[in-house]
Amino acid sequence: MLFELWKHPRPAAPVFRSGGQVVVASHRLAREVLADRARFSAANALDAAVPIPAGPLRELARHRFRLPATLANNDTATHEHIRSRFAEVFAPQNVEALRPWLTGLARRTAAGVAWRLRQGEAVDLDAAVSSEIPLAALARLLGLDVSATAEVKRFSRAALELFWGDPSPRRQRELAEVVGPFHALLRGWTGESSGATRELLEAHGEDAATAALFFLLVAGQETTSQFLTLLLHRLVEEPSLLDHAPVAVVEEGLRLLPPITSWQRVALHDTELDGFAVRAGESVLVWLAAAGTDEGVAACPAAMVPGQRGSRRHLAFGAGAHRCLGSQLSRLEAEVVIAELAPLLPRCEVVTAPVSDPNLSFRMPSPLVVRLSDAGAGGRGARIGRI
Ligand code: HEM
Numbered sequence: 001m002l003f004e005l006w007k008h009p010r011p012a013a014p015v016f017r018s019g020g021q022v023v024v025a026s027h028r029l030a031r032e033v034l035a036d037r038a039r040f041s042a043a044n045a046l047d048a049a050v051p052i053p054a055g056p057l058r059e060l061a062r063h064r065f066r067l068p069a070t071l072a073n074n075d076t077a078t079h080e081h082i083r084s085r086f087a088e089v090f091a092p093q094n095v096e097a098l099r100p101w102l103t104g105l106a107r108r109t110a111a112g113v114a115w116r117l118r119q120g121e122a123v124d125l126d127a128a129v130s131s132e133i134p135l136a137a138l139a140r141l142l143g144l145d146v147s148a149t150a151e152v153k154r155f156s157r158a159a160l161e162l163f164w165g166d167p168s169p170r171r172q173r174e175l176a177e178v179v180g181p182f183h184a185l186l187r188g189w190t191g192e193s194s195g196a197t198r199e200l201l202e203a204h205g206e207d208a209a210t211a212a213l214f215f216l217l218v219a220g221q222e223t224t225s226q227f228l229t230l231l232l233h234r235l236v237e238e239p240s241l242l243d244h245a246p247v248a249v250v251e252e253g254l255r256l257l258p259p260i261t262s263w264q265r266v267a268l269h270d271t272e273l274d275g276f277a278v279r280a281g282e283s284v285l286v287w288l289a290a291a292g293t294d295e296g297v298a299a300c301p302a303a304m305v306p307g308q309r310g311s312r313r314h315l316a317f318g319a320g321a322h323r324c325l326g327s328q329l330s331r332l333e334a335e336v337v338i339a340e341l342a343p344l345l346p347r348c349e350v351v352t353a354p355v356s357d358p359n360l361s362f363r364m365p366s367p368l369v370v371r372l373s374d375a376g377a378g379g380r381g382a383r384i385g386r387i
Pocket of ligand 1: 034042071072073074083086090138216219220221223224227258259260263315316317318319320321322323324325326327329330
């Protein structure tokens with residue numbers, strides 16, 4: 001399997017076979033696969049990239065871990081109803097209403113980082129900024145009391161590695177020992193929930209409601225955290241990008257640095273993509289990152305030019321019936337964070353650049369350690385003092 005797509009150059013072929021999968025790289029075909037439910041199902045969205053052996057499976061089962069078809073992996077008739085309940089929660093007006101609170105949180109976070117930098121500390125922006133804010137925003141929207149932030153992060157990263165990473169059997173066991181108990185905890189939360197999760201519990205049962213919460217707690221914050229780290233890294237390296245409006249920077253970031261580099265579908269029957277034969281049951285890996293840099297998508301597809309024509313034509317959030325429900329939330333979070341950190345970033349330099357472990361879909365970049373550069377600590381340091 002192509003576990004580190006971000007290390008691969010754009011392929012010449014729009015569709016090809018690799019690692020036992022059909023890989024789709026062109027923007028047009030990627031959209032076709034994502035949007036055509038009659039030919040390509042999302043049922044395999046949460047299938048483990050490396051099959052989980054009996055031991056770790058038993059560990060998961062001990063905690064009644066189940067992932068029935070609910071959101072991303074649901075191609076049954078219940079999808080529309082389940083999706084509509086959460087679509088209300090993440091509706092644009094609810095997301096926009098978070099802006100003042102989010103701005104305050106990002107401003108306090110930026111001030112804390114600035115203070116530490118002024119003390120001469122090297123600061124990990126992945127831990128201090130990217131990890132905290134998306135989880136706090138998600139909890140606020142869903143009405144969850146997520147006081148155990150570190151625990152949620154530990155669990156969600158373990159889940160991303162267990163299902164999309166390339167772990168050894170021993171590591172799978174360790175990961176199952178984190179994911180299983182947390183899933184059991186979520187089952188408890190589901191029972192006490194209100195709003196959309198409670199409605200789901202009543203209409204579709206405990207397994208479906210718990211699975212939805214599981215997916216949202218992972219997808220609804222880890223993705224944005226990873227995106228923030230990728231984007232902040234790029235902005236420290238290339239501060240002139242901050243001359244553009246944050247909203248435009250975020251959109252180009254999504255096109256060029258998507259935190260989810262690929263997403264899977266499965267062919268429902270024998271079919272073809274521009275003459276390339278795909279067999280029924282084959283897994284199709286949609287290379288979202290390659291689709292965003294395809295010829296003709298943007299005026300300068302390989303360059304980061306905020307505001308350029310075609311900047312929004314990326315597929316970072318997927319397409320069709322399963323298109324991401326949190327796109328507006330993640331855009332707002334990134335826009336606000338970039339705006340609040342903008343005075344600080346040009347005065348920083350990278351001490352440790354983020355690295356990504358092998359993963360089929362998620363970048364999971366960490367850490368991003370920065371310090372004040374000589375120029376930043378000197379003449380213009382006074383400005384940092386006012387952040
Ligand atoms: C930069 C951040 C994010 C990225 C890149 C991202 C990307 C994606 C992608 C690629 C999909 C699959 C789409 C498809 O199958 O066509 C997806 C689905 C989904 N995302 Fe996101 N996502 C992000 C943030 C969020 C957030 C913040 C939330 C929740 C608050 C969220 C909730 C969901 C849900 C519920 C689905 C499944 C929708 C369905 O199956 O109907 N995502 N996302």
